[in-house]
Amino acid sequence: MFKRISALVLAGLTAMSVASCGGGSGGSGGGGDGSITMGFAQVGAESGWRTANTKSVQDSAKNAGVTLKFSDAQQKQENQIKAIRSYIQQKVDVIAFSPVVESGWDTVLKEAKDAKIPVILTDRAVDSKDTSLYKTFLGSDFVEEGKKAGQWLVQEYKDAKDPVNIVELQGTTGSAPANDRKAGFAQVIGADPKFKVIASQTGDFTRAKGKEVMEAFLKSNPDIDVLYAHNDDMGLGAIEAIEGAGKVPGKDIKIITVDAVKDGMQALADGKINYIVECSPLLGPQLMDLAKKVVKGEQVPARVVTEETTFTQEQAKQVLSSRQY
Numbered sequence: 001m002f003k004r005i006s007a008l009v010l011a012g013l014t015a016m017s018v019a020s021c022g023g024g025s026g027g028s029g030g031g032g033d034g035s036i037t038m039g040f041a042q043v044g045a046e047s048g049w050r051t052a053n054t055k056s057v058q059d060s061a062k063n064a065g066v067t068l069k070f071s072d073a074q075q076k077q078e079n080q081i082k083a084i085r086s087y088i089q090q091k092v093d094v095i096a097f098s099p100v101v102e103s104g105w106d107t108v109l110k111e112a113k114d115a116k117i118p119v120i121l122t123d124r125a126v127d128s129k130d131t132s133l134y135k136t137f138l139g140s141d142f143v144e145e146g147k148k149a150g151q152w153l154v155q156e157y158k159d160a161k162d163p164v165n166i167v168e169l170q171g172t173t174g175s176a177p178a179n180d181r182k183a184g185f186a187q188v189i190g191a192d193p194k195f196k197v198i199a200s201q202t203g204d205f206t207r208a209k210g211k212e213v214m215e216a217f218l219k220s221n222p223d224i225d226v227l228y229a230h231n232d233d234m235g236l237g238a239i240e241a242i243e244g245a246g247k248v249p250g251k252d253i254k255i256i257t258v259d260a261v262k263d264g265m266q267a268l269a270d271g272k273i274n275y276i277v278e279c280s281p282l283l284g285p286q287l288m289d290l291a292k293k294v295v296k297g298e299q300v301p302a303r304v305v306t307e308e309t310t311f312t313q314e315q316a317k318q319v320l321s322s323r324q325y
């Protein structure tokens with residue numbers, strides 16, 4: 001099984017090119033015909049958000065006439081580093097990637113810089129001190145998302161006198177969205193001591209892990225009032241665990257999640273989730289625009305923040321049928 005997976009990853013790294021022909025073996029330097037080749041190192045396929053993000057990148061590359069070399073790192077940093085090195089070797093015009101964790105990128109980013117290949121961070125940030133290692137960072141403000149989750153909670157329990165027991169399902173350990181969604185939330189609820197985070201653990205942004213960790217939370221904590229999950233998928237897994245324990249999600253335990261993918265919005269409309277903070281995966285069109293500019297050597301803003309909203313149960317019912325992802 002593992003052998004097969006790594007063979008697939010390798011094949012992906014060396015050969016896979018979603019749009020055929022175009023930039024040839026890369027190094028078209030923005031190509032005489034204006035075509036460019038992008039190497040994109042994706043995190044994985046861990047969530048509905050990620051699937052929608054991958055589709056957005058692939059569709060937008062096609063529409064923009066960008067030749068895309070795409071690889072899936074299966075949530076492992078070493079796979080992403082290998083993919084980036086392979087793109088450097090292939091002399092692509094631009095590298096874009098969504099770093100699975102924040103730390104440990106300086107060496108490979110320096111290699112790209114030495115090879116004069118511009119890098120765009122998409123979706124997640126790195127903690128490198130040297131910001132000349134990448135041209136721009138396109139993605140959400142995850143601290144703000146965590147704050148929005150906290151603000152809803154503060155409002156919802158504004159009249160409560162008793163302690164509010166919260167459990168938290170964190171995203172992938174060391175990832176920007178896990179670090180920042182935790183920090184933003186803690187900052188807002190921290191102002192009132194009645195809010196108590198009684199357990200907080202990673203569910204790695206997946207449904208299966210969300211379910212497993214929630215089962216453990218339920219066993220060791222008989223009195224949980226609120227679940228804050230860093231994404232919809234973990235929240236959806238947790239709902240199964242809550243129902244399995246004979247409790248009613250959305251009522252016995254209030255649930256806040258982040259993302260607003262279709263399955264999450266459905267659960268919100270059904271009353272099983274109470275509030276969702278939106279995080280848009282549709283980064284493809286902006287990414288292609290930025291890529292064309294950096295390849296031409298044009299100035300781009302160092303930070304491009306995606307616009308996002310929040311959804312209550314009533315709002316979810318209204319917009320559900322028109323959600324794209």
Ligand code: GYE
Pocket residue numbers: 046047048049050123124177205230231232233258259279
């Ligand atoms: O919230 C989660 C995904 O980096 C914003 O990654 C992204 C997060 C998203 O797995 O569902």
